[in-house]
Amino acid sequence: MSTLIVEEEIQLTLVELCQACNAPAEYVSAWVYEGVLTPSGQTPEDWRFSGESLRRAQQARWLARDMEVNAQGVGIVLDLLDEIAALQSRLQRAGLR
Template identity: 55%
Template sequence: MNTTNRTVTPCVVVEEEVQFTLVELSRVCRTDVDQLVTLVMEGVLTPSGEAPERWRFGGATLRRARVALRLSRDLELNAASTALVLDLLDEIDALRSRLRCLGSD
């Protein structure tokens, strides 16, 4: 008999139009506000608003924040290293996109 173990991962679909405050983002990411502020200071996350209490983060930021936090935790990276890794991952995604476009001709 062949049994398959499956893990169910809960997820939430967040539209790009959704806006999170800093406190809300910290709650959904299950992290403290200070860690998110550090990621903002390193340029990993880009909020709108001039001060932390007025910052708003778009829905797409949720995924980026979670990836950044996971990288930081799993690879034991500091915020600057996390920013570098995310920049490299963004570059890889852009290059893959260009390759797909070139391959479709």
């Protein structure tokens, strides 16, 4: 899985996000409804995604396609990865890592 550095201020439409992470709109919509992604806007036509959403969507796509994890599972895995990263950061700040 490769990582792309993107400015946080970027705002992508649903179509742009799908193109950028190479995922169908159905996947992205499912991730929004599962809470994996939190766009601004009320409807898919109005949704705008941040640079952080792009990073998260790329991870979600990898989990969904390569690991065959469903939308609910993607949310759980990404939440756990976020918790691990936060704990690692706390350990580093405490000088324990």
